[in-house]
Amino acid sequence: MRQVTFETTYPPEAAHPLHRQLMGDGPVSRADVLIWGPTADVTTLTWFDGEPAAVNAALGAIDSATGTQLVAADDGTYAFVRQSAYELPDAALEAVADARAAFVPPISFRASGVARFDAVGEPEALAEFYGDLNGAFDTAVVRVREFRRWSEPAGVTxxxxxxxxxxxxxxxxxxxxxxxxxxxxxxxxxxxxxxxxxxxxxxxxxxxxxxxxx
Missing domain, CATH: 1.10.10 (Arc Repressor Mutant, subunit A)
Structure with missing residues (x-):
């Protein structure tokens, strides 16, 4: 199996509402989604490179957020966010739903408009997913490597x-x-x-x- 790192560039009009907040010149420029669930109505855990007050203001852009809890740590802020919908473009959600691959955290949203993420699967399935997503949004393959299962040293974040x-x-x-x-x-x-x-x-x-x- 292969593990592939992709970068998809979303134009502002197609980006997630939170991602649009990161694209400005504000105090928060990066969000790493660390834990998410298989349904929209679920609590996600995201790390932000900003102070809690700035993160709280950025989260105000998510209409689907029904509850948040912020924890300052690791040179930034962790946010537990309960959402009723993902608010991602339909084309992106369809490509993910149809993919014969698994997606591993984190998903990193950056001020440049880029979303970086990893997918694991057979080469043919990953190529099919890439074609579907790249057909809707500018997507680049950043890295391809063999997938390996091993435990990380406990001290490595x-x-x-x-x-x-x-x-x-x-x-x-x-x-x-x-x-x-x-x-x-x-x-x-x-x-x-x-x-x-x-x-x-x-x-x-x-x-x-x-x-x-x-």
Whole structure:
């Protein structure tokens, strides 16, 4: 099986109401949907790169939100949001519903209008899904790799794992290093100092776990 990272660019008129809030110059520029359910009427868990007050204001754009709870943590804010509908474009929802693939968190919505997400499945099924979604919205394949099931070191967060994946993708860990922390930051849509901190913490967790297991 393959795991493919996709990036879909939504024009403002087709983007989710919350995503449109991120596309401005406001204090919140990224939302990572960490947990969602199979139906619209379900509580989702999302991480935002902003303070609770700013996140609360952004969530006001979601008409379908029937309840929210905010928790400040991890250089941002977690939001538990109860929704009665997903409010995504019909074409996107249909492509996902028809896909013969599984979608793994997080789904990252960014200020550029891009939504980045991973899908797992057989190559033919993933290619079919890509064709359906790309037929409606500009969609790019960012990365393709073999799907592997293994447990992450307990100390590695989702953001740190994403930083490690970005570092591998840009060549930061090549024997003849071809990528820099700045390249990792560009992949993550964050400052180089933030990318460097994420890498250092992730490397510490991975190496400590490896030495402990050895």
């Amino acid at each position: 989702d953001r740190q794992r994403e930083a490690l994946e970005a570092a591998v993708a840009v060549g930061y860990y090549d024997v003849d290093r071809s990528g820099s922390v700045a390249d990792v930051a560009a992949e993550l849509d964050c400052a180089p100092s933030t990318a460097g901190e994420l890498l250092r913490r992730a490397e510490s967790a991975v190496l400590t776990a490896f030495v402990g297991e050895s």
